[in-house]
Amino acid sequence: MSSQNNNQNASLLEVEELTMRFGGLLAVDSVALSIQEGQITSIIGPNGAGKTTVFNCLTGFYKPTAGSIRFKGEDIAGNKNHEISRKGIVRTFQHVRLFKNMTVLENLLVAQHRHINTNLLSGLLKTSSYRRTEQEALDHAAYWLERVDLADMANRDACNLAYGQQRRLEIARCMVTRPTLLMLDEPAAGLNPKETAELDELISDLRSNHNVSVLLIEHDMKLVMGISDYIYVINQGTPLAEGKPEDVSANDDVIKAYLGEA
Amino acid sequence: MTQSKAFNALIPAVLFLLLSIPLMGLQLNQGQIIPTVTLQDNSTLVGIAFSTGFIFLFQLVREKIPFNGSSISNLISSPAQRVPSLHKHDSFKKILTVLLIASLFIWPLFSSRGAVDLGIHILIYVLLGLGLNVVVGLAGLLDLGFVGFYAVGAYGYALLNQYFGLDFWTCLLFSGALAALFGFILGFPVLRLRGDYLAIVTLGFGEIIRILLNNWSGLTGGPNGIGQIPPATLFGIEFSRNASEGGTTFHELLGISYSGSHKVIFLYLIALVITLLTVWVINRLRNMPIGRAWEALREDDIACQSLGMNKTTIKLSAFTIGAMFAGLAGTLFAARMSHISPESFTFIESAMILAIVVLGGMGSQFGVILAAIIIASLPELVRDFEQYRMLMFGVMMVVMMAWRPQGLMPMKRPHIEMRKKELEERAHEAPEATNTRKAQAA
Numbered sequence: 166m167s168s169q170n171n172n173q174n175a176s177l178l179e180v181e182e183l184t185m186r187f188g189g190l191l192a193v194d195s196v197a198l199s200i201q202e203g204q205i206t207s208i209i210g211p212n213g214a215g216k217t218t219v220f221n222c223l224t225g226f227y228k229p230t231a232g233s234i235r236f237k238g239e240d241i242a243g244n245k246n247h248e249i250s251r252k253g254i255v256r257t258f259q260h261v262r263l264f265k266n267m268t269v270l271e272n273l274l275v276a277q278h279r280h281i282n283t284n285l286l287s288g289l290l291k292t293s294s295y296r297r298t299e300q301e302a303l304d305h306a307a308y309w310l311e312r313v314d315l316a317d318m319a320n321r322d323a324c325n326l327a328y329g330q331q332r333r334l335e336i337a338r339c340m341v342t343r344p345t346l347l348m349l350d351e352p353a354a355g356l357n358p359k360e361t362a363e364l365d366e367l368i369s370d371l372r373s374n375h376n377v378s379v380l381l382i383e384h385d386m387k388l389v390m391g392i393s394d395y396i397y398v399i400n401q402g403t404p405l406a407e408g409k410p411e412d413v414s415a416n417d418d419v420i421k422a423y424l425g426e427a
Numbered sequence: 428m429t430q431s432k433a434f435n436a437l438i439p440a441v442l443f444l445l446l447s448i449p450l451m452g453l454q455l456n457q458g459q460i461i462p463t464v465t466l467q468d469n470s471t472l473v474g475i476a477f478s479t480g481f482i483f484l485f486q487l488v489r490e491k492i493p494f495n496g497s498s499i500s501n502l503i504s505s506p507a508q509r510v511p512s513l514h515k516h517d518s519f520k521k522i523l524t525v526l527l528i529a530s531l532f533i534w535p536l537f538s539s540r541g542a543v544d545l546g547i548h549i550l551i552y553v554l555l556g557l558g559l560n561v562v563v564g565l566a567g568l569l570d571l572g573f574v575g576f577y578a579v580g581a582y583g584y585a586l587l588n589q590y591f592g593l594d595f596w597t598c599l600l601f602s603g604a605l606a607a608l609f610g611f612i613l614g615f616p617v618l619r620l621r622g623d624y625l626a627i628v629t630l631g632f633g634e635i636i637r638i639l640l641n642n643w644s645g646l647t648g649g650p651n652g653i654g655q656i657p658p659a660t661l662f663g664i665e666f667s668r669n670a671s672e673g674g675t676t677f678h679e680l681l682g683i684s685y686s687g688s689h690k691v692i693f694l695y696l697i698a699l700v701i702t703l704l705t706v707w708v709i710n711r712l713r714n715m716p717i718g719r720a721w722e723a724l725r726e727d728d729i730a731c732q733s734l735g736m737n738k739t740t741i742k743l744s745a746f747t748i749g750a751m752f753a754g755l756a757g758t759l760f761a762a763r764m765s766h767i768s769p770e771s772f773t774f775i776e777s778a779m780i781l782a783i784v785v786l787g788g789m790g791s792q793f794g795v796i797l798a799a800i801i802i803a804s805l806p807e808l809v810r811d812f813e814q815y816r817m818l819m820f821g822v823m824m825v826v827m828m829a830w831r832p833q834g835l836m837p838m839k840r841p842h843i844e845m846r847k848k849e850l851e852e853r854a855h856e857a858p859e860a861t862n863t864r865k866a867q868a869a
C-alpha cells in the first residue's frame with residue numbers, strides 16, 4: 166500500500182531464525198517470516214507443526230529461545246505481551262478467550278482500557294475529559310458491534326453467544342484496540358460454511374478498509390488459498406515452503422506433508 | 428402471586444427470628460451453680476422484633492429497590508432476573524437511601540454510649556470489609572494478611588501523634604497514605620504470584636508486621652503497645668474533660684456539662700462519614716474502567732494481557748486501594764481504643780475480615796456491609812457466650828457455605844446497558860471518530 170514508498174524492503178514484521186525449545190522438544194526451528202503492510206499472510210501446516218507456538222513467540226507469551234523479531238524495524242523479541250500488544254500487534258486465540266461473564270459491550274470496553282482516561286481522580290469526579298473518552302469508547306464499541314453484526318447482542322453475557330458469534334466478538338475485541346497487525350489463530354475452526362464465507366469477507370474488509378495487516382493460521386484450505394497474499398508452510402517446527410497461494414498449493418513437499426508419506 | 432410473595436418474604440423473617448432469639452435474645456446467668464437461661468431485657472427483644480419486621484417488609488418490596496445501581500432483586504433470586512432499566516425506581520431508591528443515612532446520623536443522639544461505641548466498632552469492620560472486598564471480591568486476589576495494613580493505619584496514628592504531636596485529621600491522611608504505600612510496596616514483588624502462593628505470602632506479611640511491632644520495643648512499645656492516643660478533634664476543639672494548654676473543649680464552648688459520650692458520638696460520626704465516602708468511592712470504581720479491568724483480569728488474565736493491559740499495575744491498584752481503606756480503619760480504631768497493642772492485629776483478625784467478605788458475597792458492597800454488621804456485632808452482643816463464640820462463628824460459616832455458598836448477596840456488577848436505538852446512532856457516528864484518529868496518527 167501507499168506507506169511502502171519510503172523504503173521498499175521494510176516489511177511490517179520481520180522474523181528471522183525464530184527458535185523455540187520446550188525441554189527436549191524443538192517446537193519451532195529457525196522459522197523466518199516477512200509480513201508486508203496491508204497484506205494477508207498465512208501460516209499453514211499439519212497439527213502440532215508449531216504454528217500457535219510461533220504466535221505465542223511473536224506476541225510475547227513465550228520468550229523465544231533464539232531469533233529476532235522486528236516490528237516496524239524495532240526488535241521486540243522477549244518484550245512482555247502487553248507491551249507488544251500496545252505497539253499494535255493483537256491476536257485471537259485458538260480456543261476463544263472472551264470475558265465470559267461480562268456483556269458483549271463490556272468486552273469491547275475492556276479492550277479499550279488504555280484508550281479511556283483511566284485516571285482515578287478524573288473518573289471519580291466524572292470530569293468532562295473522562296466522560297468524553299468513555300463516550301468515544303462506547304461509540305467505537307457500537308461501531309464494531311454493528312460491523313460484526315452483534316449489535317443485537319450488546320447487552321448479553323458473552324458466554325451466551327453462539328460459537329460463531331463468539332469468534333466474531335473476539336475479532337471485534339481486537340479491532341477496537343486499533344491494531345496494525347491482527348493475528349488470527351484458526352478463526353474458521355468450528356464455523357459452518359456460511360459463517361466461514363462471512364469470515365472470509367470480514368477479514369478482507371478489515372485489510373482493505375480498516376488499515377490492518379493480517380497474519381492468519383488456518384486449516385481451511387479454501388479460505389487460506391482464496392484470501393492470502395502470501396503463505397508460509399511449517400512442518401514439525403521447520404519451514405517447509407513459502408510463496409503465493411498457487412505456488413504453495415502446487416508444491417510437492419506441501420502435498421506430501423499434508424497427505425502424509427505413503 | 429401476592430400471596431406467594433408474602434410467603435417468600437416470611438421465610439427470611441422467620442429464619443432471622445429463629446437465629447436471632449437464641450443468639451441475641453437469651454441471656455446466660457452464670458451466677459448460680461447451675462447456669463440458667465433467661466430472656467434478654469426488653470430493648471433487645473424490641474430490637475429483634477423491629478428487625479424481623481424490617482426484614483419482612485424489605486423482602487416484600489425488594490424487587491422494587493435497585494440498590495447502588497446493582498439490583499437487590501438479585502439477592503436471593505436467579506441471575507436471570509435483571510432489572511430492565513436502572514432509572515425506573517430512582518426516586519424511590521433515593522428517598523430510601525436518604526432516610527436510611529439520615530437515621531444513621533441521628534440515631535446515636537438517642538442511644539447509650541455503649542451502643543454508639545459498638546456502632547464505631549461495626550463501622551470499622553464495615554470499612555475493613557469494604558477494603559478487602561476490593562482486593563478479594565473485585566480483583567480476585569486472595570489476601571490473608573490484610574490486618575497488616577490495618578495495623579499500619581493504627582500505629583501510623585499512634586506513632587505520628589506520639590513523636591510528632593500530629594492531630595487525628597493529619598494522621599488520618601498520613602495513615603491512609605502510609606497503608607497504601609505499604610500495599611504498593613508489598614504488592615510489587617508479590618503480585619507476580621498466583622492464587623495459593625499469593626495467599627501464603629500475604630499471610631506472612633501480616634505476621635511480619637505484627638512481629639515487628641511486637642519486637643521493636645524502642646519505637647512501638649513492644650507488647651505493651653502505645654497508650655494515651657488522643658481522640659479526634661473538631662477544628663481544634665477537644666472532647667476531653669479538661670482542655671490541654673491553650674485549647675478549648677467542646678462542652679465549655681457550648682456551655683453544657685461534660686459527658687464522655689460526646690467524643691464517642693463524634694468519632695461515630697467521623698467513622699460514618701468515612702464509611703459512606705468509601706461506599707461511594709468503591710461504587711464509582713466498579714463502574715469505571717479500572718473496575719471493569721479488575722473483573723476482566725479475574726476472568727481471563729491472558730486475554731487481558733493480549734489486549735495491552737498491564738496485569739501488574741491493575742492488580743497493584745486494587746491492592747493499594749484496598750490497603751488504603753484498611754489504613755483509615757486502623758486510625759479510627761486507634762482513636763476509639765486510645766490504646767493499641769500488637770495483639771489486636773493477629774491473623775484471626777484477617778480471617779474475620781475475610782469471613783465478612785465471603786459471607787457477604789464476594790464483590791457485593793451491600794452484602795459485605797451486612798456481613799460486617801453481623802460478624803462484628805455478634806461477639807459483642809453475646810458476650811455471655813464468650814466461650815462459644817468461635818463455635819458459633821464456625822457453625823454460622825458452615826451453615827452459610829452449605830446454604831448459600833455465594834454469600835448473602837452475590838455480586839451483580841452494574842452492567843452498562845445500551846438500547847438499540849442508541850446503539851444505531853452511535854454506530855453511525857463512530858467511523859468519523861476513527862477517521863480523525865487515524866488522521867492524528869498519520
Ligand SMILES: Nc1ncnc2c1ncn2[C@@H]1O[C@H](COP(=O)(O)OP(=O)(O)OP(=O)(O)O)[C@@H](O)[C@H]1O
Pocket residue numbers: 187190192210211212213214215216217218219259
Ligand atoms: N508450553 C508448551 N510446553 C511444551 N510443549 C509445547 C508447549 N506448547 C506447545 N508445545 C508443543 O509444541 C508443538 C507445537 O504445538 P503448536 O500448538 O504450536 O502446534 P500447532 O501448529 O498450533 O498445531 P494445531 O494445528 O493443532 O493447533 C506440539 O508438539 C506441542 O505439544
Ligand SMILES: [Mg+2]
Pocket residue numbers: 216217218259
Ligand atoms: Mg495451534
